[in-house]
Amino acid sequence: MNPMLNIGVRAARAAGRVITKHMGRLDSLRIEKKGHNDFASEVDREAEAEIVETLLKAYPDHGVMAEESGQLGNADSEYQWIVDPLDGTMNYLHGYPHFSVSIALYEKGRPYQAVVYDPVRQELFTGGKGEGAYLDGKRVRVSGAAKLSDALVGYTYPYKQGDDLTLPLATLKALTENTSGVRREGSAALDLAYIAAGRLDGAWMHGLKQWDFAAGALLVREAGGLVNDYQGGDSWMQSGNLIAASPKVHHGLLQTYASVQREHSE
Ligand code: 2AM
Ligand code: CA
Numbered sequence: 001m002n003p004m005l006n007i008g009v010r011a012a013r014a015a016g017r018v019i020t021k022h023m024g025r026l027d028s029l030r031i032e033k034k035g036h037n038d039f040a041s042e043v044d045r046e047a048e049a050e051i052v053e054t055l056l057k058a059y060p061d062h063g064v065m066a067e068e069s070g071q072l073g074n075a076d077s078e079y080q081w082i083v084d085p086l087d088g089t090m091n092y093l094h095g096y097p098h099f100s101v102s103i104a105l106y107e108k109g110r111p112y113q114a115v116v117y118d119p120v121r122q123e124l125f126t127g128g129k130g131e132g133a134y135l136d137g138k139r140v141r142v143s144g145a146a147k148l149s150d151a152l153v154g155y156t157y158p159y160k161q162g163d164d165l166t167l168p169l170a171t172l173k174a175l176t177e178n179t180s181g182v183r184r185e186g187s188a189a190l191d192l193a194y195i196a197a198g199r200l201d202g203a204w205m206h207g208l209k210q211w212d213f214a215a216g217a218l219l220v221r222e223a224g225g226l227v228n229d230y231q232g233g234d235s236w237m238q239s240g241n242l243i244a245a246s247p248k249v250h251h252g253l254l255q256t257y258a259s260v261q262r263e264h265s266e
């Protein structure tokens with residue numbers, strides 16, 4: 001394994017231990033409200049501190065961009081770690097056992113290594129640029145689903161108060177009508193890892209932050225899948241609006257969203 005990825009895995013497992021340790025005392029956690037539907041707990045912070053310490057101890061000259069702390073370490077380094085210590089915080093705070101630790105390493109601004117770790121199932125998804133995607137050390141590929149109508153797809157829309165839901169709900173309706181099933185499981189990083197492993201055939205995601213998708217998007221691409229914005233371009237890295245899927249399902253998702261947009265611009 002790439003030595004930097006190895007450190008990323010060590011950091012993710014350390015964060016996973018913090019997360020599971022506190023699962024028995026969810027009622028007494030200190031919770032901070034960052035915005036409507038947007039929470040962080042002392043667990044997010046403790047897990048993040050564990051990750052940052054592991055990464056910067058091994059690589060003191062690297063930079064780290066972390067959800068709760070922002071930029072740490074050397075912002076000018078060609079190596080930047082993008083960290084989400086607990087993706088699916090809402091699930092976690094409710095005791096709904098579906099969340100993950102997401103750690104990506106960018107080299108010169110491009111995705112280079114990726115880890116998504118599920119501390120409940122103890123499943124480790126890893127990948128490296130040009131090296132493929134792995135689940136617990138075994139190579140994985142996106143699904144071979146040929147048609148959108150056979151696809152199981154994820155849908156992520158973190159609602160913020162005041163949002164106009166017309167287009168997101170029209171999209172949910174179209175996905176419900178045109179696929180086998182829609183899942184809204186609440187951890188974007190894990191959805192992407194599941195696409196890489198062929199458990200989901202694709203996903204429509206809106207308004208993500210870089211730490212939500214940085215690791216998962218690399219996993220999807222390394223597993224033979226596609227990640228694009230809604231027009232098939234690359235603006236998703238800035239906007240966080242993306243479609244990720246196995247190639248044939250990806251095409252179907254792009255067409256579906258295009259028709260939703262057409263209907264709503266008329
Ligand atoms: P989080 O748990 O780290 O916040 C489901 O809502 C998905 O969207 C999760 O991956 C969640 O990540 C992310 N998410 C939740 N609130 C968000 C926000 N305000 N901006 C961007 N992503 C968010
Ligand atoms: Ca997140």
